[in-house]
Every structure is written in C-alpha cells, then in structure tokens.
Amino acid sequence: MLTQKLQDALNEQINREFFSEYLYLAMSAYFESIELEGFANYFNVQAQEEHFHAMKMFNFVHDKGGRVFLKALDQPKNEYGSAISVIEEALEHERHITDSINKLMDIAIKENDHSVISFLKWYVDEQVEEEATITRLVAKLKMINGEGLGLLTIDTELLARTFTVPVEAN
Ligand code: FEO
Numbered sequence: 001m002l003t004q005k006l007q008d009a010l011n012e013q014i015n016r017e018f019f020s021e022y023l024y025l026a027m028s029a030y031f032e033s034i035e036l037e038g039f040a041n042y043f044n045v046q047a048q049e050e051h052f053h054a055m056k057m058f059n060f061v062h063d064k065g066g067r068v069f070l071k072a073l074d075q076p077k078n079e080y081g082s083a084i085s086v087i088e089e090a091l092e093h094e095r096h097i098t099d100s101i102n103k104l105m106d107i108a109i110k111e112n113d114h115s116v117i118s119f120l121k122w123y124v125d126e127q128v129e130e131e132a133t134i135t136r137l138v139a140k141l142k143m144i145n146g147e148g149l150g151l152l153t154i155d156t157e158l159l160a161r162t163f164t165v166p167v168e169a170n
Pocket of ligand 1: 017020094097130
C-alpha cells in the first residue's frame with residue numbers, strides 16, 4: 001500500500017507528465033504552423049514519451065494498490081516567437097520536471113517506501129537524458145542563430161526521430 005502522502009504526490013506527478021504531453025503537442029502544432037516538420041515530429045515523439053511516463057506511473061500506483069485521481073490539465077502555451085524560444089522553454093520545463101521528480105523521491109525516502117524509491121530511480125535517470133538531449137539542441141540552434149540553412153538541416157535531422165518503448169518497460 002501507499003501512504004496517502006505518497007499517493008497524492010504520485011498523482012500530482014502523473015498530472016505533470018500528462019501536462020508535458022499536452023505542452024509538447026502544442027509545441028509540435030506550432031512547428032507544423034511554420035512548416036518545420038522535423039521539429040514538429042521531434043515534439044510529437046516527445047509527447048508520446050511523456051504519455052509513456054504518465055502511464056508507467058499510472059500503472060505503478062494501481063500495482064501498489066493505490067488509487068489514481070486524474071486532475072484537469074492547464075492550457076499549454078500555443079504561440080511562440082521562434083524555434084529557439086520553443087526549445088529554450090522545453091528545457092526550462094524539463095528542469096522543472098527534474099525538480100518535481102527529486103521532490104517526489106524525497107517524499108518516498110521520508111516515507112521509507114523502498115519500492116517507490118526503486119521505481120522512481122528510472123525517472124531520475126530518464127531526466128538526465130531528457131535535459132541532455134534538449135540542452136544539445138539549444139546549443140546547436142544558438143550556433144546557427146536559430147535560422148537559415150542550419151535550421152533547415154536540423155529540421156531534416158529531427159524528421160528521423162521515432163518513438164520506441166524503453167527496454168525497461170518490457
Ligand atoms: Fe516526463 Fe520529459 O519528463
């Protein structure tokens with residue numbers, strides 16, 4: 001069983017993961033609107049990853065005999081000024097998610113629930129990857145001032161990204 005405090009905290013995180021999915025879909029839609037289909041694909045795949053993050057936690061709460069309570073999702077931002085501003089906001093968002101995962105882990109440790117601690121380690125590691133990937137993208141966009149042929153080259157590269165279910169989930 002989960003303590004009430006841990007169940008509430010896990011439910012809050014499920015909401016944040018679903019919001020992440022929603023936010024990245026809005027970013028994908030923005031890129032579709034300016035015809036950068038590679039970036040649109042990148043955020044579409046990112047949204048699928050967030051759905052996976054949310055569902056992995058959703059299923060875990062049930063496995064632990066807990067109860068999932070879905071909450072309303074905030075409206076994501078839909079308009080952006082440039083490609084680089086989207087990527088910078090995505091990085092900011094991932095840093096916020098890392099912070100929330102760390103706080104969730106702090107609660108699990110305080111509640112002395114080893115199964116939750118073990119479960120959350122996957123998210124701790126995943127956040128390192130999430131931040132690193134977007135940080136690299138921000139750096140590349142800054143190198144090319146976020147425009148021109150460089151932007152189109154990165155857009156073409158991002159078209160190749162596909163969603164694969166993490167091995168740990170099988
Ligand atoms: Fe589920 Fe991108 O953090």
